[in-house]
Amino acid sequence: MRREVHAEWTKLRTVAGPGWLLGALVALTVAAGAVAAAVVPCAAAGCGQDAARISLVGVQLGQAMVALLAVLAICGEYSTGMIRTSLTAMPRRATALAAKAVVVGGLTLAAGTVAVLGSVLAGRLLLPGSGFTPAHGYPPLSLADGPVLRAAVGSVLYLVLISLLSLGLATAVRDSAAAAGVVLGLLYVFPLAVLMVSDEEVRQVLWTISPTNAGLAVQATKDLADLPIGPWAGLGVLAAWAAAALAGSGLLLRLRDA
């Protein structure tokens, strides 16, 4: 496995795309979080907003970059024919996919940590200016606070799981454009479709199984009782999606010709 990981790391390191994408992940996440922290107002005590969630809203934009990184990591090989060389060199296909998952997930973990820490810092500096002051019941955002730490760590893990889910789906779809469409459809269109369901019970169920909605439940630091699923359980739903996608695509990779 070590050699496979090394090979995948070399492949990803020596093209220009991933570096730019990880940079874009950090920049977009922090920028969107900072803008949200600067513009969302909290006029009076009990304005009902979730301060941690506001400063981490950039994750919803940053996840597109994570998805693109994962899609390019595998579909790039299919479009250039490199996949045949890779699989000749690494005949144990499941291990090859696992190695790719380790590298993509590891890069996302590193860049995601920077992005989330930057967002929390931006929130800490900018939120008081929008009225999130101790007088209104909002102490400065701090990682020493249990729920905030959970939101921050959970957001990083969320990005990692999104990268694994995207990698799994992209391995199954193979074509980069179609894979990007499928992944982003799942990430962005599914939650919107959930909003349009009028039946309350069906909506709750769909919300609970949606990878984005359930996964982002981990960002909640208040009113946890109103969520249909707990923070860690929500992340568990996304983990189940990622595991299913990876396992399914691992099987497909073994069964199909490259």
Next chain:
Amino acid sequence: MTAVTPYRSGARTGRDGFAQLLRAEWIKLRTVRGWMLGLALAALLIVGLGVLFATGSRSSCMNGPIEVPCPAPLIGPGGVAVEDRFYFVHQPLDGDGSITVRVSSMTGQLRKPDVTPGVRNVVSGVTPWAKAGVMIKQSVRQGTSYAALMVTGSHGVHMQYDFTEDVAGRPGGVSAASPRWLRLTRTGNTITGEESSDGSHWTTVGTVRPAGLAGKVQIGLFAASPGDLTVSPNVMFGAATASRFAEVTAVMDQVGVRGVAAGGAWSRDDIGVTMEPDGVTPHHPGGLTRSGGTFRVTGVGDIAPSAEGMPVERVLAGVLAGLVAMMVVAVMFVTAEYRRGLIRTTLLASPRRGRVLAAKAVVIAAATFAAGLAAVATTVPVGRSILAANGNMLAPVATLTSLRVIVGTAALLAVAAVFALAVGALFRRSAMAVIAVIVAILVPYVLATASILPDEVSRWLLRLTPAAGFAIQQSMPTYAHMTARHAPAEGYFPLPPWVGLAVLCAYAALALALAAYRLRRSDV
């Protein structure tokens, strides 16, 4: 030495007009099975998700504990759904006449969210669009034509007629120290509204001719107060709106009526009041207390367009999924040429590169428009009939508006596909192009409509980004005088429909221009 004649093909030279180019591009699109499947999948997603949404939406109305069929929406003179509930103190008027009144106070009570569960939390106050003043109405039947001049809770004097029309007068509220005089005059079919602060110097607010106000009408005093609207953050869906009971009481005196029968008595009607389950007790009644020439009129309800009922675009839930599929096909339509090297053949056959891009744009626009139009034109009538069969209240919609939503949505899909094609030609890499167009169109739409951001930021997103194009789907106009949350999350866009689509067109044109520049300037 023998002279060698160079080879010449016997075939006639082909023409290379734009029509030939279009045909070539159409053949390329048509013969790739995956792309045609992609377009068919997009159409299926639009129809399938729309029908699924319609099938899953059921509603029934309760009258106390008893389930009753939902009432049909009340239709106003202009054909839109309206709310018509207020307290009316009136006399019949046949021919010309006028009514003058002095409004000296507006007070009321609002129900706020309960602080202690189960205990009604009622405070004093008036809602912004609480209204009281004078009115001429066709009859006491709900939904008939009217013209009214009123003092409002916090928008000053307004003249409104036939529910949808609204003319603003001077701002400012009323008090005993600074009362407001209102006068409504009928001359033939023309109604004139005037206001004054002292009863002798009058300014005209508006002169209107409502279609239904001919012959015998009712003239008098009225009061109404729409519910108190509160928007609270909701962890699951961003925000929840609630409208709670509110009533207003206006004190009016110096009442002068001209044109009515001498010594005519005032009749009173609580227009549109609903009954408690027992069938005799009115639910939240209005009322009149009269002492000499002073009328204290209390009213509940609103006289305005209604937000009740599902608008026509609600069955188009699948358009977003279809849009993604169509954009993927559009991106591939150009990036596949780069991946396979076909672009070199294409440009060899047609060296004028700008025209190739134009032909590609025309072909993808036509194909996505046709597929989108077929899907949307099926979904709207089918979805609406399923919704109606499931007991849902549908907002009435004019044929032209419905047509605009259908054709506009197909155009939205086509323009988005051209935008995707241009971005694909610009990047030459499919994954990057797909992510770029989705981040440009879908992400702002998701952020704006999922109530994640404050309403004002959401509005700016839908003005400045390509997501503005979704405005073409809004079938219910935004009436400023209607008490509702006019936010993108509720389907109200900041730009008018065609302007929104024009923003998306501008982005597509810009991307197309950049792509043409790159295609002409750099090697393939």
